[in-house]
Amino acid sequence: MSFDRLITKIREMKNPTVVGLDPKLAYVPSYIQKTYMDVDGESLKAASRAIFRFNQEIIDAICDIVPAIKPQAAYYEMYGHHGIKTLERTIRYAKLKGMFVITDGKRNDIGATMEAYTAAHLGTTMVGENECTPFGADALTVNGYLGSDGINPLLRTCKEHDKGIFVLVKTSNPSSGELQDRLIDGVPVYAIMGDMCEAWGREQIGQYGYSSVGAVVGATYPEQLRELRARLPHTMFLVPGYGAQGGGAAGVAGAFDANGLGAIVNSSRAIMCAYQKEGCDEHEFAQAARREAIRMREDLTSYIDIK
Numbered sequence: 578m579s580f581d582r583l584i585t586k587i588r589e590m591k592n593p594t595v596v597g598l599d600p601k602l603a604y605v606p607s608y609i610q611k612t613y614m615d616v617d618g619e620s621l622k623a624a625s626r627a628i629f630r631f632n633q634e635i636i637d638a639i640c641d642i643v644p645a646i647k648p649q650a651a652y653y654e655m656y657g658h659h660g661i662k663t664l665e666r667t668i669r670y671a672k673l674k675g676m677f678v679i680t681d682g683k684r685n686d687i688g689a690t691m692e693a694y695t696a697a698h699l700g701t702t703m704v705g706e707n708e709c710t711p712f713g714a715d716a717l718t719v720n721g722y723l724g725s726d727g728i729n730p731l732l733r734t735c736k737e738h739d740k741g742i743f744v745l746v747k748t749s750n751p752s753s754g755e756l757q758d759r760l761i762d763g764v765p766v767y768a769i770m771g772d773m774c775e776a777w778g779r780e781q782i783g784q785y786g787y788s789s790v791g792a793v794v795g796a797t798y799p800e801q802l803r804e805l806r807a808r809l810p811h812t813m814f815l816v817p818g819y820g821a822q823g824g825g826a827a828g829v830a831g832a833f834d835a836n837g838l839g840a841i842v843n844s845s846r847a848i849m850c851a852y853q854k855e856g857c858d859e860h861e862f863a864q865a866a867r868r869e870a871i872r873m874r875e876d877l878t879s880y881i882d883i884k
């Protein structure tokens with residue numbers, strides 16, 4: 578009922594990072610694409626199977642040094658039901674390898690529909706007498722802008738199934754300030770949303786002082802990271818925007834508390850495409866991903882002392 582499992586892994590590995598698995602087909606080495614296209618042609622099925630193999634090899638290469646993955650659902654949905662199957666297989670495979678899985682779905686709706694999203698991604702679905710686990714991730718990114726009734730079903734499942742959510746608070750994109758920085762009674766919208774995260778998590782605080790309700794705060798906004806860390810003492814941060822979007826270790830350091838905890842930093846493209854940037858043989862893509870993951874860990878821990 579909190580992020581204790583994730584924080585324990587971060588402490589054990591001394592690594593506050595999550596690898597984003599947002600696999601466009603263009604990132605998948607051509608020899609892997611060919612293997613599946615020789616069988617199923619240039620189809621969504623072949624693409625999805627190639628992507629699973631790509632994910633699997635990256636997971637194998639990083640699972641002993643990186644605590645978590647974050648597959649973004651859109652990159653699977655774009656391959657239809659085959660892609661959805663790859664998302665499900667990726668989640669199961671990463672969990673089998675001991676990793677914590679954050680599904681990035683940015684879901685939200687009215688309460689009744691949110692119950693369905695909750696069952697899909699974090700909970701279970703009853704089929705007759707059979708309690709089935711559809712995707713079985715450990716955490717989900719969500720949007721809080723519909724208010725409490727869109728979040729309450731998630732809170733129940735977080736408590737019952739030991740799961741977590743990350744609510745969008747201050748997103749990493751350039752135009753995030755158009756709405757999120759607007760003031761209401763002198764307080765920015767992102768800070769109000771942050772306060773709502775603290776309130777939603779109040780009943781579910783774990784051994785490290787963080788609740789099951791986290792916040793997404795972009796690496797591209799170091800000042801707000803620092804401000805929100807001080808304002809939201811029980812809210813774990815998911816920090817995307819490191820690497821490909823220009824965020825750096827010095828900037829994200831303010832997201833962490835005095836024990837070097839309280840945040841996990843995401844990198845997707847910079848890790849998946851490390852072999853293209855390095856210009857190494859494409860057969861080495863998984864090892865290049867590992868090298869970049871190690872470089873990122875060293876970069877972050879040169880600023881953050883994890884206790």
Ligand SMILES: O=C(O)c1cc(=O)[nH]c(=O)n1[C@@H]1O[C@H](COP(=O)(O)O)[C@@H](O)[C@H]1O
Nearest residue numbers: 649681718748749793817821822844845846
């Ligand atoms: O919720 C997210 O993960 C997210 C929030 C945000 O504010 N910015 C952001 O980039 N993301 C996601 O984080 C990942 C960033 O990918 P890279 O820029 O390739 O590292 C993508 O999956 C985005 O969808």
